[in-house]
Amino acid sequence: MSSSMLSSTTSQTKIFFMGATGYIGGSVLNRLLSHPEASTFAITALVRSPSKASKLEAIGVNTVIGSLKDDALIESLAAAADAVISTADCDDDDIAKAYLKGMKRHFEETGKVPILIHTSGTGVLADRSAGYFRDVPVYIVLPSMIYGLASGRLVDLGIQNKFSSQVPQLIKAALGRGQAGMVGAGTNKWGAVHIDDVTDLYVLLFDLGRTDPDAIGHGREGFYFGINGECTLGEIGQAIGEKLVAIGRATTPEPTTFTEEEIKAYFRGSTFWGTNSRGVANRSHSIGWNPRKTEKDLLASVGPEVEAILKERSG
Numbered sequence: 521m522s523s524s525m526l527s528s529t530t531s532q533t534k535i536f537f538m539g540a541t542g543y544i545g546g547s548v549l550n551r552l553l554s555h556p557e558a559s560t561f562a563i564t565a566l567v568r569s570p571s572k573a574s575k576l577e578a579i580g581v582n583t584v585i586g587s588l589k590d591d592a593l594i595e596s597l598a599a600a601a602d603a604v605i606s607t608a609d610c611d612d613d614d615i616a617k618a619y620l621k622g623m624k625r626h627f628e629e630t631g632k633v634p635i636l637i638h639t640s641g642t643g644v645l646a647d648r649s650a651g652y653f654r655d656v657p658v659y660i661v662l663p664s665m666i667y668g669l670a671s672g673r674l675v676d677l678g679i680q681n682k683f684s685s686q687v688p689q690l691i692k693a694a695l696g697r698g699q700a701g702m703v704g705a706g707t708n709k710w711g712a713v714h715i716d717d718v719t720d721l722y723v724l725l726f727d728l729g730r731t732d733p734d735a736i737g738h739g740r741e742g743f744y745f746g747i748n749g750e751c752t753l754g755e756i757g758q759a760i761g762e763k764l765v766a767i768g769r770a771t772t773p774e775p776t777t778f779t780e781e782e783i784k785a786y787f788r789g790s791t792f793w794g795t796n797s798r799g800v801a802n803r804s805h806s807i808g809w810n811p812r813k814t815e816k817d818l819l820a821s822v823g824p825e826v827e828a829i830l831k832e833r834s835g
C-alpha cells in the first residue's frame with residue numbers, strides 16, 4: 521500500500537475501489553480521476569496485477585495488490601474508506617459480506633457513515649434476485665447490456681479492459697461459426713446502455729450519496745437501473761451478420777439459431793443470452809440521470825466492436 525492513503529487528511533474522501541482494471545470499473549475510475557473534486561479523493565484500488573498497479577500508482581491511484589478472494593484484506597480496506605465502489609463481481613456474496621463488515625467497522629471506529637455503490641445487473645430480472653441491505657447507505661447500480669468500447673486514459677495506458685461481455689461474446693461466436701447467431705428465434709429482448717452513460721450514473725450516485733446520503737433512495741429504495749433503450753438479440757445478430765458480410769467473414773447477414781454444441785462451445789452451455797431482461801430506469805431518471813445513447817447507437821457500435829476484436833486478435 522502506498523503511504524498517501526495512510527497519511528490522508530480528514531478532509532479527503534477515502535475511496536476503496538474494486539474492479540479498477542475492468543470494463544465498468546476502469547470507466548468509472550477514469551471519471552473520478554477527472555472529477556472537479558478529484559484532488560480531495562484518496563482512491564485505493566485492490567488489483568491483482570503488479571504491472572497494472574504500478575501504472576495506476578503513476579496516475580495517482582493508491583493500490584493494494586491482492587485478490588477479491590481475500591476477505592480479511594477486503595474488510596480492512598473497506599474499514600478505512602468513506603466510500604466503497606464495487607465494480608468487480610456482482611454475484612459474489614463473500615466479497616459483499618467482507619466489505620459490509622469493514623464498512624460497519626468504519627462506522628463504529630469513526631462515527632462516520634460510509635456509502636456503498638455496488639454493481640449488480642438487470643440479469644436479476646431474468647433469472648434470480650439480488651441485493652442486500654445494511655445500516656449504511658447502499659446504492660446498487662443495475663446496468664443492463666452495456667455496450668461500446670471503453671475509452672480514456674486507463675485504456676490508453678493498458679490498465680483497463682475495454683470490452684463489455686454480451687456483444688463481444690456474440691461477435692466471437694459469429695466469427696467462430698462464420699455466421700451470426702442467436703439463441704432460439706432471437707426475439708427475446710434486453711435493455712441496453714452505453715458505457716459512458718452508465719458511468720455517468722455511478723458518478724451521479726457518488727456525488728449525491730456523499731453530499732446528502734438520505735436525499736436519494738438507498739437500501740431497499742436504492743436500486744438504480746442503467747437502461748436506455750432495448751432491442752432483440754436477433755437484431756444484434758443481424759447487425760453482426762451485416763458487418764461480417766461487409767468484411768468478407770460471412771456470406772449471409774442473417775443470424776441462425778445456435779446449436780447445442782455451439783452453446784456449449786461459445787457460452788459454456790448457458791442460454792442466458794436467450795432470456796428477456798427489460799425494465800425502465802425511472803429512479804435513475806428521477807435523480808437527474810440523463811443518458812444520451814439509445815438502441816440505435818447499440819446497433820451502430822457493433823461494427824467498430826467487430827473491428828476492435830479482430831485487431832486485438834491480430835495484434
Ligand SMILES: NC(=O)c1ccc[n+]([C@@H]2O[C@H](COP(=O)([O-])OP(=O)(O)OC[C@H]3O[C@@H](n4cnc5c(N)ncnc54)[C@H](OP(=O)(O)O)[C@@H]3O)[C@@H](O)[C@H]2O)c1
Pocket residue numbers: 538539540541542543544545566567568569586587588589607608609610611639640641642662663664665666667681683684685686
Ligand atoms: N459488462 C456488462 O454489460 C455488465 C452489465 C451488468 C453487470 N455486469 C457485471 O459487472 C461486473 C463487472 O463487469 P465488467 O464488464 O466490468 O467485467 P471485467 O471487465 O471483466 O472486470 C472485472 C474486474 O474485476 C477484477 N477481478 C476479477 N476477479 C478478481 C480477483 N479474484 N481479484 C481481484 N480482482 C479481480 C478484474 O481484474 P483483472 O483486470 O485482474 O482481471 C477487473 O478489474 C461483473 O460481475 C459483470 O457480470 C456487467
